[in-house]
Amino acid sequence: MATKAMNESWRRVRDQIKAIxxxxxxxxxxxxxxxxxxxxxxxxxxxxxxxSPEEIRRKMSAIL
Incomplete structure (x- = not known):
């Protein structure tokens, strides 16, 4: 079961993905x-x- 902090962290990452x-x-x-x-x-x-997957990973590393 996911903790509240994990869910909030995922929401933040998801929202940043949608923004980028x-x-x-x-x-x-x-x-x-x-x-x-x-x-x-x-x-x-x-x-x-x-x-490209490389560019996506580069952008993802900046938000994680």
Whole structure:
């Protein structure tokens, strides 16, 4: 079971992902499936934006 702090942390990361890639539309179910797994998050963003996985990882490292 996730703690309150973990849920708040995920919400912060999710909101930052949506802000950085604001031109992409992320479904909450997709985001929940990718939660906590960097390769899934990178893949989801790549599928939505076409941006390179390396660039996505660079941007993700700045928010984590």
């Amino acid at each position: 890639w604001d031109d992409a539309e992320f479904d909450d179910k997709e985001m929940k499936r990718a939660r906590g797994e960097m390769h899934k998050i990178v893949g989801l963003i790549h599928d939505k934006t076409g941006e």
